[in-house]
Amino acid sequence: MNLILFTKCHDRPVSIQLSQPRCIATIAGIVLLLGSALMMTGYWLGGAQQNDKQMDAAVIQTWKQRLVEQKQALQDTREVTQANINALAQQVGQLQAHVLRMEALGQRLTEMAKLDKGEFNFDELPAQGGPASATDLQSQNSGDLLRTLDELSLQIDDREQQLAVLETFLMHSNLQKQIRPAGRPIRKGWMSSRFGKRSDPFTGKKEFHSGMDFAGKLGSDVIAVAAGVVTWSGDRWGYGNLVEIDHGNGYVTRYGHNSKILVKLGDSVKPDQVIAKMGSSGRSTGPHVHYEVLLNNRPVNPLKYTRASR
Numbered sequence: 092m093n094l095i096l097f098t099k100c101h102d103r104p105v106s107i108q109l110s111q112p113r114c115i116a117t118i119a120g121i122v123l124l125l126g127s128a129l130m131m132t133g134y135w136l137g138g139a140q141q142n143d144k145q146m147d148a149a150v151i152q153t154w155k156q157r158l159v160e161q162k163q164a165l166q167d168t169r170e171v172t173q174a175n176i177n178a179l180a181q182q183v184g185q186l187q188a189h190v191l192r193m194e195a196l197g198q199r200l201t202e203m204a205k206l207d208k209g210e211f212n213f214d215e216l217p218a219q220g221g222p223a224s225a226t227d228l229q230s231q232n233s234g235d236l237l238r239t240l241d242e243l244s245l246q247i248d249d250r251e252q253q254l255a256v257l258e259t260f261l262m263h264s265n266l267q268k269q270i271r272p273a274g275r276p277i278r279k280g281w282m283s284s285r286f287g288k289r290s291d292p293f294t295g296k297k298e299f300h301s302g303m304d305f306a307g308k309l310g311s312d313v314i315a316v317a318a319g320v321v322t323w324s325g326d327r328w329g330y331g332n333l334v335e336i337d338h339g340n341g342y343v344t345r346y347g348h349n350s351k352i353l354v355k356l357g358d359s360v361k362p363d364q365v366i367a368k369m370g371s372s373g374r375s376t377g378p379h380v381h382y383e384v385l386l387n388n389r390p391v392n393p394l395k396y397t398r399a400s401r
Contacts, residue, residue, distance in 0.1 A: 182240055186247060195359065269362060270338040272316040273399040276346055276382045277369070280307025283379055286392040292376050301390040302345065302383035303397070309378040313346050313367040316396065321358045321366075330381065331373020334366050343388075347381035348373050 284304035291298040315336055322343070323335035330347035334354060337343050350370025360366060371378045384393040 179237070179240070182244070186240070186244060195357075269318045270340055270342060271399075272338065272342060272344055272384050272393070272396040274316050274363075275305060275397045276313055276316055276344075276380055277305045277307055278312050278314065280305050280311060280369075280379075282306075286390075286394065293374070302347075302381050303393045304379045304381055306377065306379040307369050309369060309371070310350060311369040311378075312365045313349060313369055313380050315360045315362060315364045315366050316344055317342065318359075318361050319344075321354050321356055321360060324352055324354055324356045324358075326372075329374050331375060332367070332370065333373075336360060336366075341387040343385040345381070345383040345385070347383075348375045348379060350378075 282303060283306035284300060286300060286303050288297055289300045290296070313334075317336075317338045319336040319338035319342075321334065322337045323333055323345075325333070327333040327347075330345070332347075332349040332352050334346045334349065334352055335343060336345075346367055348370055349367035349372060351368040352366070353368070354360060354366045367380075369378050369380055375381075382393055382397075384391050384396055
């Protein structure tokens with residue numbers, strides 16, 4: 092077998108003669124070389140594809156982890172936001188309770204002072220207005236809202252104190268006659284027991300009687316002797332069905348042994364308003380009302396108050 096080689100080193104072709112065994116060996120070497128080259132190329136390509144797959148899997152796993160972290164962060168944010176909303180709702184509820192108490196007190200003072208409701212009405216917002224500023228037109232964030240609520244809370248506390256001062260002032264001036272107990276707690280009936288030492292109707296022993304008893308017909312009207320707010324409405328040991336009224340300025344009156352109570356805790360009452368029906372509940376021997384007057388938490392003789400008139 093002859094191989095003819097053309098090279099730049101020689102001006103003419105070079106001829107190489109190969110014997111048959113040498114020719115076979117040469118061809119086999121070339122085939123082996125080409126096969127090895129193909130195998131190396133395939134191995135390299137396969138390794139590259141495998142590396143690409145591994146890299147893709149790592150990227151997917153990383154994004155999955157980030158997605159889990161973002162979901163957890165979103166859940167945490169929702170929980171914090173809900174907690175803030177709950178706290179805000181509780182604060183708003185407390186502010187609303189303050190407003191209701193102030194409105195009740197304002198209505199009571201308005202009625203007691205006989206003010207013109209059209210001029211001084213606690214059921215409506217005060218008349219006020221004005222053009223909106225640029226900052227008012229902007230949306231508020233949660234921090235601004237919380238600061239506004241804090242300021243509103245301080246304003247409500249301030250107004251509450253002012254109303255309490257106004258109440259005290261009114262009670263010590265022209266409304267004194269409405270809050271000072273005057274008259275009997277019944278319209279029909281008679282006095283059956285006085286204030287002070289007496290023989291206990293159950294034991295016969297000398298005991299201190301902290302009030303006056305007024306007997307009458309079962310179901311007769313029991314009336315308030317002054318304006319005030321109901322601070323007890325229900326059963327109480329010894330008194331049976333009891334109504335207690337705080338009139339302010341240190342005065343409190345009690346009406347015991349009722350068969351039926353017509354007012355509830357927190358109600359505002361007027362002088363001569365029917366608050367209960369006479370009965371014999373509790374420690375009682377018959378239909379009557381046990382009437383007490385307390386001044387600065389100490390029971391005093393109701394006699395001078397029952398003799399007073401408005």
